[in-house]
Amino acid sequence: xxxSTITTKGQITIPxxxxxxxxxxxxxxxxxxxxxxxxxxxxxxxxxxxxxFGILNQxxxxxxxxxxxxxxxxxxxxxxx
Numbered sequence: 001x002x003x004s005t006i007t008t009k010g011q012i013t014i015p016x017x018x019x020x021x022x023x024x025x026x027x028x029x030x031x032x033x034x035x036x037x038x039x040x041x042x043x044x045x046x047x048x049x050x051x052x053f054g055i056l057n058q059x060x061x062x063x064x065x066x067x068x069x070x071x072x073x074x075x076x077x078x079x080x081x
Contacts, residue, residue: 014042 002015014024022044024030029045064072 018042 002018004012004015006012014030018024022030022042024044031043031045033041033043035041
């Protein structure tokens with residue numbers, strides 16, 4: 001059985017055995033489902049390819065090269081620091 005403790009901020013650490021079983025990685029999202037029996041089900045939130053296909057496409061937008069994207073990311077990162 002895997003156990004975890006709730007911190008004063010309401011946070012928990014998901015035990016490694018559970019993360020491994022659910023194939024969770026840093027940055028993944030999980031969903032908590034509460035049953036009628038007051039039990040919690042934890043499951044990874046995943047999207048199907050069909051749900052995200054074309055999400056970045058904006059008609060009329062000019063294509064951007066990978067180098068231009070890297071520059072944009074660097075500039076944004078500097079602005080956040």
